Amino acid sequence: MDIQSRNLNIAVIGAGGKMGFRITDNLRKIQQYLLFLCEQADAGKERLAANGLQATPAEEALSQADFVILAVPDAQIGMVSKSIYDLLRIDSTVILLDPAAAYAQQVVMRTDCTYVVTHPCHPALFDYQDTPEARKDIFGGIAAKQDIVMALHQGKEELYDAAERICMDMFAPVVKCHRITVEQMALLEPAAAEVVAAAAACLMKEAMDEVIKLGVPPEAARSFMLGHIQIPLAIAFNHVNPFSDAAQIAIEYGYEHIFKPDWKKVFTKESLDEVLRKMLHLEQA
Structure with missing residues (x-):
């Protein structure tokens, strides 16, 4: 697929959770991305609704998604990856936000899909941040500059490249993406x-x-x-x-x-x- 010349459909699983909503809040600022927000928990749905956003059923979202972000707790990755296995489109890319499940081989993976793992480095202790808002952003993803790390767990290089851009946008502002392996990330x-x-x-x-x-x-x-x-x-x-x-x-x-x-x-x-x-x-x- 020509990922550089068209809009990208992105499904966020767990979009109303703490991490999921931080990611969603950044990605919805990018005009090129069409977001499908999936959330089962009532509290998550309420958080989305309070910000003018609506949850989409997973079946509907995944039938259209080029990229799927699993913003769920580490211990749920195995179960969630299994539950979406048959719903993924061929050549879709699944983005994991932590190496734990991937390293422990708990991710149920399709051979016709790409899987990448990413994680923020968080704003470095001795790096200078330009604004008062950035200096208050300890975790990053709002105003403070940070790096991220990323690994190709399985799949295609060209899809990894597109996923890298998405990962930098969801943790923005990002200075550099360091490519490493899943083992190194763990x-x-x-x-x-x-x-x-x-x-x-x-x-x-x-x-x-x-x-x-x-x-x-x-x-x-x-x-x-x-x-x-x-x-x-x-x-x-x-x-x-x-x-x-x-x-x-x-x-x-x-x-x-x-x-x-x-x-x-x-x-x-x-x-x-x-x-x-x-x-x-x-x-x-």
């Missing part, structure tokens, strides 16, 4: 971004709570910790200065008393498979 999330970085963020919050319990005034503790979180991140990621000799000793002490020596095993296939089974609720399957 190493980034959940392994690096959630198992490690999100756990570390929660650990830092618990550290602040602990010193408050020990008598440090809450306002002072929050101010001190947020400032001292930013500095080591800048040193570690941007190399603005080396850690002082004393700080390096404290860091080594922290590694010894807080982290397990073999913590990097979270990046092994065995560990990644294990955490994704838990995230996708496959342990009970």
Whole structure:
């Protein structure tokens, strides 16, 4: 199909959900896109209606869709991909918003369709944002500049190229789309971004709570910790200065008393498979 010279029909499954509506709100600004919004939940339908939008039955939407965006929770991807299997048009492209189900081989795929996976990088901590609105947009997709990552899971290169444009539009404003593999995306999330970085963020919050319990005034503790979180991140990621000799000793002490020596095993296939089974609720399957 000549995707560059005509309008594109896009079905958003879960369009009234939190992520689905953010995507819908961006895509409906693009004149080239004809959107079909699919939503089963009453709350989602109400959100669409409150914004002057109407839900379309999946059968009707998918019979016309060139591209199908699955804006549903990770644990539902397997079920939803199976439910739409017979409804997809030949040569349609399915866009997944997270690598978990694809990496865990939970996506029910048609051989005559293309499947891509994308995920926002979110606005980077030390990147400058131009406007006050952008600086408040922590998650991205509204005003803050961000990058995205994207992978071709199965299918045609020319359809991947069109999907890339759609993905950049739905997470706009996007500076760059980094093409990687599904496996590499899973190493980034959940392994690096959630198992490690999100756990570390929660650990830092618990550290602040602990010193408050020990008598440090809450306002002072929050101010001190947020400032001292930013500095080591800048040193570690941007190399603005080396850690002082004393700080390096404290860091080594922290590694010894807080982290397990073999913590990097979270990046092994065995560990990644294990955490994704838990995230996708496959342990009970």
